Amino acid sequence: MENFRFKNPVEIIFGKETENEVGAETRKYSGKILLHYGGDTIKKIGLYDKIIKSLNKEEINFIELAGVQPNPVLGLVKEGIDICRKNNIDFILAVGGGSVIDSAKAISIGVLYDGDVWDFFTGKAKPSGALDIGVVLTVPAAGSESSVVTVISNEKSQLKKGFHSSLMLPKFAILNPEITYSIDPFQTACGAADTIAHILERYFTPTTKADLTDRLCECAIRSVVDNVAIVMKNPEDYDARAELMWASTVAHNGILGTGRIEDWASHKLAHELSVLYGITHGAALSVVFPAWMKYVYRNNIKRFFQFAVRVWDVDPCFGTQEEVAVKGIEHFENFLKGIGLPTRLKELDIPGDADFAGMAEKELQWGLLGNFVKLNKNDIVNIYRIAL
Amino acid sequence: MENFRFKNPVEIIFGKETENEVGAETRKYSGKILLHYGGDTIKKIGLYDKIIKSLNKEEINFIELAGVQPNPVLGLVKEGIDICRKNNIDFILAVGGGSVIDSAKAISIGVLYDGDVWDFFTGKAKPSGALDIGVVLTVPAAGSESSVVTVISNEKSQLKKGFHSSLMLPKFAILNPEITYSIDPFQTACGAADTIAHILERYFTPTTKADLTDRLCECAIRSVVDNVAIVMKNPEDYDARAELMWASTVAHNGILGTGRIEDWASHKLAHELSVLYGITHGAALSVVFPAWMKYVYRNNIKRFFQFAVRVWDVDPCFGTQEEVAVKGIEHFENFLKGIGLPTRLKELDIPGDADFAGMAEKELQWGLLGNFVKLNKNDIVNIYRIAL
Numbered sequence: 001m002e003n004f005r006f007k008n009p010v011e012i013i014f015g016k017e018t019e020n021e022v023g024a025e026t027r028k029y030s031g032k033i034l035l036h037y038g039g040d041t042i043k044k045i046g047l048y049d050k051i052i053k054s055l056n057k058e059e060i061n062f063i064e065l066a067g068v069q070p071n072p073v074l075g076l077v078k079e080g081i082d083i084c085r086k087n088n089i090d091f092i093l094a095v096g097g098g099s100v101i102d103s104a105k106a107i108s109i110g111v112l113y114d115g116d117v118w119d120f121f122t123g124k125a126k127p128s129g130a131l132d133i134g135v136v137l138t139v140p141a142a143g144s145e146s147s148v149v150t151v152i153s154n155e156k157s158q159l160k161k162g163f164h165s166s167l168m169l170p171k172f173a174i175l176n177p178e179i180t181y182s183i184d185p186f187q188t189a190c191g192a193a194d195t196i197a198h199i200l201e202r203y204f205t206p207t208t209k210a211d212l213t214d215r216l217c218e219c220a221i222r223s224v225v226d227n228v229a230i231v232m233k234n235p236e237d238y239d240a241r242a243e244l245m246w247a248s249t250v251a252h253n254g255i256l257g258t259g260r261i262e263d264w265a266s267h268k269l270a271h272e273l274s275v276l277y278g279i280t281h282g283a284a285l286s287v288v289f290p291a292w293m294k295y296v297y298r299n300n301i302k303r304f305f306q307f308a309v310r311v312w313d314v315d316p317c318f319g320t321q322e323e324v325a326v327k328g329i330e331h332f333e334n335f336l337k338g339i340g341l342p343t344r345l346k347e348l349d350i351p352g353d354a355d356f357a358g359m360a361e362k363e364l365q366w367g368l369l370g371n372f373v374k375l376n377k378n379d380i381v382n383i384y385r386i387a388l
Numbered sequence: 389m390e391n392f393r394f395k396n397p398v399e400i401i402f403g404k405e406t407e408n409e410v411g412a413e414t415r416k417y418s419g420k421i422l423l424h425y426g427g428d429t430i431k432k433i434g435l436y437d438k439i440i441k442s443l444n445k446e447e448i449n450f451i452e453l454a455g456v457q458p459n460p461v462l463g464l465v466k467e468g469i470d471i472c473r474k475n476n477i478d479f480i481l482a483v484g485g486g487s488v489i490d491s492a493k494a495i496s497i498g499v500l501y502d503g504d505v506w507d508f509f510t511g512k513a514k515p516s517g518a519l520d521i522g523v524v525l526t527v528p529a530a531g532s533e534s535s536v537v538t539v540i541s542n543e544k545s546q547l548k549k550g551f552h553s554s555l556m557l558p559k560f561a562i563l564n565p566e567i568t569y570s571i572d573p574f575q576t577a578c579g580a581a582d583t584i585a586h587i588l589e590r591y592f593t594p595t596t597k598a599d600l601t602d603r604l605c606e607c608a609i610r611s612v613v614d615n616v617a618i619v620m621k622n623p624e625d626y627d628a629r630a631e632l633m634w635a636s637t638v639a640h641n642g643i644l645g646t647g648r649i650e651d652w653a654s655h656k657l658a659h660e661l662s663v664l665y666g667i668t669h670g671a672a673l674s675v676v677f678p679a680w681m682k683y684v685y686r687n688n689i690k691r692f693f694q695f696a697v698r699v700w701d702v703d704p705c706f707g708t709q710e711e712v713a714v715k716g717i718e719h720f721e722n723f724l725k726g727i728g729l730p731t732r733l734k735e736l737d738i739p740g741d742a743d744f745a746g747m748a749e750k751e752l753q754w755g756l757l758g759n760f761v762k763l764n765k766n767d768i769v770n771i772y773r774i775a776l
Contacts (some may be wrong), residue, residue, distance in 0.1 A: 001566075001630040003403025008396065016389025084408065150767075209627040211615060212635050215607035222599040239597040242389040246647065247600050255643065259402065259634065 001210050001259035008253050010146045011172040013237030014246065016238075018176045019047060019136055020326060022093070025172050029132045034084055035062040037095040038069070042138060044363055045182050051095060051136060054356035070281070071274050072103040074118060074154045079164035080107035081117060084131065091132045094170075098142020098151075098194075098281075104133050105150035105168040118154060121161040123366075130165070130309055135173040136385060140180060140245035141191030141282060143198055143252025145173035148261040150291045157364070175249065177241035185232055189339040190282025192228040192244060195220050197252040197285040201267060204296075204303065204372040205260040217256050219308045223247055225311075228339055264369025266292045269383060272359045279348050286341035290333040296373045301325050307332075345387045356384040389598050389647035396641050398534040399560040402634065404626075406564045407435060407524055410481070411442035413560050417520045418479030420473055423450040425483040426457070430526060432571050439483060439524060451475055458669070459662050460491040462506060462542045468495035469505060472519065481522045482558075486530020486539075486582075486669075492521050493538035493556040493623040506542060509549040511754075518553070523561040528568060528633035529579030529670060531586055531640025533561035541663055547666045547750070548659040563637065564630035573620055577727040579669025580616040580632060584609050585673040589655060591686075592691065592760040593648040605644050605697045606608055613699075616727055633747060653758025654680045657771060660747045665734050674729035675736060677774035678721040684761045689713050695720075733775045744772040 013021060015042055026033060035051075042048045055062055065080050068280065085105060094104035110117030111126040119125035135145045144150070148169060153160040183191070203217040230240035250256065269292065270284035279287075297304040305321045308314040308328020316320050318324050334341050360380035368374040375383070401409060414421060423439075430436045443450055453468050472478065472495060482492035497515040498505030507513035523533045532538070536557060541548040571579070591605040612635050618628035638644065657680065658672035667675075685692040692710045696702040696716020706712050721731050730736055748768035756762040763771070 001403070001627055001634070005399065005401055007399035010644075011393065011395040013389070013393055018391065211631045212608065212611040212638065213389075215611050216604055216638075219603035219607045220600065223603050227599060239389055239599075242647065243599050246389070250600065250604075250643070255638070258400075259630065376584065 002261060004258050006254055006258050007166070008169070008255070010144060010170050010253070012146065012175060012249065013172055015173045016176060016178055018174045019050050019179065020054050020138055022051055022134070022174055023056070023058035023060060025174070026055065026060055026091065026093060026134050027058040029134070029171055031059070031094050032087070032089055033063075033091040034080060034089050034107070035064045035093050035095065036068065036080060036100055036107070037066050038097075038100050039066070042095055045179065047095065047133070047136070049136065049180060062093070063089065068100045068103045070099050071153045071160060071278070072099040072106075074106075074152055077103055077106040077110060077117060077152060078266045080104075080306065081110040083106045084111045089131070091134065092135070092309045093134045095136045095138065097137070097139025098144040101133075101135055101137075101142070101144035101170070102150040102152060105144070105151050106163075107131070108133050109165065120165075120167045121152060121154075127165055127167055130167040133170040135170045137173055137175045138179050139183060139187065139191060140175075140248035141194040143248050145170055145175070145194070146249050146253040148254070151271070151345055158195075158275055160275040167368055173249070175245050177245045179238045180241050180245060185235075185236075185340055187280075188231055188235070188244075189227065189341050190280050190286075191248060192224050192339060193282040193286045193336060193341055195224050195244070195248040195251045197266065197282075197289055199256055200289060201263050202257040202260055204263050205309070206371055207260045210260045211356055213256055213258055213260055214306070215310075218307075220247055220256065221311050222250060225335060232339060249266070249372055261371050263372040265372070265375050268363050268369050269380065272363055273348070273350065276359070277348060277350055283342055283348065287343055287345055287387050288383070290329060290336070290343055291383050293329045294386050295334070295379065295383045297325055297329065299373050345384065352388050354384070356381040390595055390649060392646050394642055395554070396534060396557070396643070398641070399556050400534065400563060400637065401560055402563045404564060404566055406562045407438050407532050407567065408442050410439055410522070410524055410562055411444070411446035411448060413562070414443065414448055414479065414481060414522050415446040416628040417522070417559055419447070420449045420475070420477055420507050421451075421479040421481050422468060422477050422495070423452045423481050423483065424456065424488055424495070425452075425454050426466065426485075426488050427454070430483055433567065435524070435526065435567060437482065452480070456488045456491045458487050459541045459548060459666070460487040460494075462494075462540055463542060465491055465494040465498060465505060468492075469498040472499045477519070479520045479522065481524070483526065485525070485527025486532040488603070489521075489523055489525075489530070489532035489558070490538040490540060491742065492640075493532070494540050494551075495519070496521050496551065496556055508553075509540060509542075509551045515553055515555055518555040519683050521556065521558040523558045525561055525563045525633070526567050527575070527579060528563075528636035529569060529582040531583070531636050533558060533563070534637050534641040536642070539659070546663055548663040561637070562632050565626055565633045566655045568629050568633060569624045571623075573623075573728055575668075576616065576619055576623070577729050578668050578674075579636060580612050580727060581670040581674045581724060581729055583612050583632070583639045584653065585670075585677055587644055588677060589652045590648055590650050591695070592651050594759055595648045598648045601644055601646055601648055602694070603698075606695075608635055608639060610643065613723060620727060649759050651758045651760040653760070654753050656757050657768065660751055661736070661738065665736060665738055671730055671736065673734055674724045675731055675775050676771070678717060678724070678731055679771045681717045681720070682774050683767065683771045685717065686710075686711055687761050689703040692716055733772070740776050742772070744769040747772070
């Protein structure tokens with residue numbers, strides 16, 4: 001096991017009708033806030049009205065900044081920074097999924113910095129402080145409500161980049177599974193894929209011994225697999241929606257990565273697809289991860305054998321260790337297909353003659369990708385080709 | 389799944405040589421501290437010297453209060469409160485296992501309270517504040533380094549009682565598995581039993597659906613079972629010691645109980661044995677828990693079936709659902725015996741004519757015990773009898 005530090009002080013407020021507590025929770029930190037969200041969905045499902053009512057009850061002033069898109073962009077982040085500065089706002093309430101929360105996080109560190117907030121993403125500067133953030137989660141997927149990461153797309157440079165800092169951890173995150181009933185099957189599947197991907201990025205590690213977290217990762221994946229199947233049949237199964245929602249947070253709050261070196265190559269390969277082709281993050285991961293597995297598994301067959309046996313119940317006596325390992329990858333890919341996700345680039349209308357080499361070069365400008373196997377340009381091109 | 393709130397802001401600093409960071413970590417909070425510990429063990433293993441060196445390096449003044457015993461007592465807590473008050477101490481560094489940490493927690497809330505600190509345990513008062521606490525953990529078992537609980541024994545009233553408050557959560561906890569190499573096989577086994585018991589108190593729940601945490605509980609137990617076996621053969625296996633240490637924290641930091649109603653009857657039955665007969669906590673749990681299981685399993689055979697199949701790999705087709713369930717309890721008891729723990733009261737020299745009825749009455753003065761099944765006097769006496 002690797003030495004590690006772990007701390008996650010986000011207060012999770014989980015369950016039915018918890019969105020009505022947002023005013024009282026916010027009041028602990030501020031009386032004047034930026035209310036940050038995406039499109040009209042939160043209005044259609046009645047969430048917006050509940051939040052406004054709860055904020056008004058606590059006499060909290062708010063300025064709205066809507067319009068966060070999937071793969072949130074730097075332009076809107078800068079707009080949010082300006083609004084906060086001009087109005088002396090010290091708290092951001094993010095109502096939405098990972099994109100809205102990531103946008104709020106970037107605003108929170110940008111407000112207190114004199115330079116360009118993109119400097120944090122390129123490593124030119126480090127934040128010294130951040131505004132407080134609260135979250136009402138609407139989409140269980142990104143785990144941003146309890147993670148130290150934000151991922152922002154720069155429209156000009158066509159770069160999608162992540163930045164890590166515990167300064168951005170929300171003070172609280174409200175999670176009501178009922179809010180997720182209206183998420184359609186495709187987005188539900190994308191959320192499950194994202195959750196599983198966050199676990200897999202930790203599971204596939206060069207750390208040779210980390211038994212407890214191995215097992216925690218394995219059983220968290222199993223829970224997502226079982227519960228997404230229930231939700232596909234009955235979108236209003238409260239308990240199954242609750243499992244998916246809580247799993248998406250646990251997957252990315254850091255505990256499953258304790259004592260292990262993490263990988264994160266697949267996420268970078270998926271980010272590039274999202275930036276260039278506007279692919280939903282979960283769908284991009286669903287294409288990239290099986291291809292990555294097929295390319296790297298020979299580097300540690302034992303680990304993929306374990307993945308096959310413990311996560312996918314492949315009979316350990318089914319064949320050679322390698323055959324069992326391959327069967328596990330097959331099960332994973334079939335699971336993704338089964339919940340309606342793409343597993344090939346062509347399903348995303350990405351052509352076989354796409355500039356994989358150019359994409360790889362862009363991804364590699366900050367160094368080799370991943371840790372389970374360190375990927376170079378040739379590796380990345382090969383993985384995209386396997387995904388064709 | 390039940391509605392819940394979850395927050396655990398303790399910073400875990402885990403790994404080799406991390407005890408040398410204690411001075412720098414403490415300095416973030418205070419320059420004048422109470423150094424609280426038990427007996428001479430920390431001196432024999434060289435830990436005391438390292439800590440003094442690290443504190444001196446940061447020029448931190450400290451007053452020592454040693455002498456914490458297993459099942460920490462109110463008398464020493466009061467002594468600690470006096471020392472802190474007289475010397476304007478605002479930080480307690482607990483170096484030890486659960487007993488030392490629990491003692492430090494009780495001191496931390498007592499210093500800022502005008503009345504008798506025991507008032508918190510009897511429900512007469514609630515703390516409004518607490519001194520900051522730091523921990524260097526020496527025994528992985530109680531999970532107190534990251535739990536909201538302290539359990540103190542009142543020498544006069546012969547009561548062992550717990551008190552819950554997030555105010556007492558340590559600021560940081562330093563966990564170096566190397567420090568645990570010298571823990572003897574019996575105490576190692578007691579620690580494993582305590583860790584597993586903390587998980588079981590959450591696992592056996594009246595909540596009908598909580599799949600993710602069910603699975604997290606199951607695999608955490610499996611990890612402890614596997615790794616304690618390794619440690620019994622090789623006490624200096626770093627990775628196995630690390631798994632046991634991290635599992636003891638994860639078992640009790642609250643995450644495994646999210647969304648579930650917990651039980652805790654067995655702990656109360658075990659506490660009574662510790663108070664009256666001076667039994668080590670883990671050993672008392674090892675006797676009580678199998679007896680509790682045998683008494684209650686018919687109330688929810690399906691849950692014990694799941695316990696048998698998922699934790700103990702009992703063949704689900706082995707017999708009827710009940711036969712499989714019973715086999716699981718048998719496996720658990722055999723596991724405890726296998727690591728050298730008692731599973732019967734007679735092994736603890738507790739006579740068959742002990743005053744079980746009187747013990748039950750004492751335990752019931754604050755209401756029925758447990759939630760999986762609510763135990764009355766008759767139930768408690770029966771469980772002790774099963775344990776004979």
